[in-house]
Amino acid sequence: MPYRVRENLFIGNITDAAEILQKGSTEITHILSVLSTVSISFFSEWRSALVIPTKEIKKVHVGGFDDSSGGSVSEDAFGGDGMLKSSLSPGKLLYSMEYAGKDLKLVRMAVPVKDMESEDLLDHLDVCFDFIDQSRQEGSVLVHCFAGVSRSAAIIMAYIMRTEHLSQEAALFSLRQSCEFVCPNDGFLDQLKMYEEMGFKVDHTSPIYKRFCLKVLGESYHRGEKIDTTKFGADPGLSTEVSSEGKVPSDVGNNCTSSYRCKKCRRVVALQENVVDHVPGEGETSFEWHKRKSGNPFIKSDESECSSIFVEPLRWMTAVEEGALEGKLSCAHCGARLGYFNWSGIQCSCGSWITPAFQLHKSRVDISTV
Ligand SMILES: [Zn+2]
Ligand SMILES: [Zn+2]
Numbered sequence: 176m177p178y179r180v181r182e183n184l185f186i187g188n189i190t191d192a193a194e195i196l197q198k199g200s201t202e203i204t205h206i207l208s209v210l211s212t213v214s215i216s217f218f219s220e221w222r223s224a225l226v227i228p229t230k231e232i233k234k235v236h237v238g239g240f241d242d243s244s245g246g247s248v249s250e251d252a253f254g255g256d257g258m259l260k261s262s263l264s265p266g267k268l269l270y271s272m273e274y275a276g277k278d279l280k281l282v283r284m285a286v287p288v289k290d291m292e293s294e295d296l297l298d299h300l301d302v303c304f305d306f307i308d309q310s311r312q313e314g315s316v317l318v319h320c321f322a323g324v325s326r327s328a329a330i331i332m333a334y335i336m337r338t339e340h341l342s343q344e345a346a347l348f349s350l351r352q353s354c355e356f357v358c359p360n361d362g363f364l365d366q367l368k369m370y371e372e373m374g375f376k377v378d379h380t381s382p383i384y385k386r387f388c389l390k391v392l393g394e395s396y397h398r399g400e401k402i403d404t405t406k407f408g409a410d411p412g413l414s415t416e417v418s419s420e421g422k423v424p425s426d427v428g429n430n431c432t433s434s435y436r437c438k439k440c441r442r443v444v445a446l447q448e449n450v451v452d453h454v455p456g457e458g459e460t461s462f463e464w465h466k467r468k469s470g471n472p473f474i475k476s477d478e479s480e481c482s483s484i485f486v487e488p489l490r491w492m493t494a495v496e497e498g499a500l501e502g503k504l505s506c507a508h509c510g511a512r513l514g515y516f517n518w519s520g521i522q523c524s525c526g527s528w529i530t531p532a533f534q535l536h537k538s539r540v541d542i543s544t545v
Contacts, residue, residue, distance in 0.1 A: 188323030204314025213285035292362025
């Protein structure tokens with residue numbers, strides 16, 4: 176039996192979902208399936224006797240491509256100009272929606288998420304929340320995964336974190352009051368912590384989110400997967416590429432964004448928005464340094480502490496595409512050495528480890544305001 180978490184909101188496993196899809200329910204009107212694939216055939220592969228009728232409403236892909244009606248996915252969040260906009264690949268199926276079950280009375284949304292620590296949960300949250308909110312207005316929703324322990328619990332935790340402004344720990348405690356055995360995997364718990372730190376939203380401009388995307392990319396590299404260069408940021412040195420994607424010029428105008436140029440030939444090699452910030456000294460903590468910082472209000476600038484900036488991988492970094500674990504980063508125009516990359520990480524002069532790292536030495540680049 177599904178467990179009631181909040182008014183009109185239930186958590187369950189695949190058995191609960193299958194039963195409702197087969198027999199209908201007096202209470203549940205909507206189902207959110209969080210399984211490794213979105214197809215309803217997942218149920219018949221699990222129990223061959225199960226045949227569940229469905230009628231497609233829509234399929235929505237990352238990047239806003241919608242197979243049927245008008246796209247509802249924000250271009251801002253899933254635009255194609257760099258991996259830091261989303262760690263999901265453009266064109267990947269984001270979710271499907273269909274009428275399902277007895278007399279096609281239920282509305283089922285399915286989101287493809289595997290129960291793996293490295294799986295990107297964050298970028299699925301917004302579409303899940305929209306569906307849960309809508310469903311609770313129209314009836315009641317069951318959020319289910321296979322076991323009803325990790326994926327569905329993580330989504331519901333995020334939902335109650337956002338709606339009730341609970342910390343990750345408080346949300347888990349609260350959910351366990353309804354369903355004591357829930358236990359999201361550690362990767363999901365980390366992402367929910369980031370969600371809390373970003374102020375209960377998935378902020379694609381936040382350094383927390385950018386570091387998360389880098390981590391996802393790094394894990395994919397270490398699994399031996401081909402480097403997906405579509406996730407690399409646009410080359411800011413190629414004005415045609417920048418303007419065709421239509422975002423950078425307006426951003427530059429609005430924010431007075433800094434750009435980083437090769438000291439030797441003046442080619443633009445990175446924009447401020449490509450920078451993945453880190454807190455100086457974090458990670459490899461230097462106690463002395465922290466003491467000095469808190470003790471002296473005049474040391475506010477972190478600039479002097481770091482001799483490098485770290486950026487997202489950019490499309491001019493052809494050395495990265497070749498697949499080596501580490502190597503030099505040279506200017507695409509004059510060939511001057513600008514820095515270094517290492518998928519296993521590089522330690523900044525401040526002590527922080529950045530993993531994976533795409534590093535530009537401050538001594539090799541000039542900062543200018545565009
Ligand atoms: Zn640093
Ligand atoms: Zn150069």
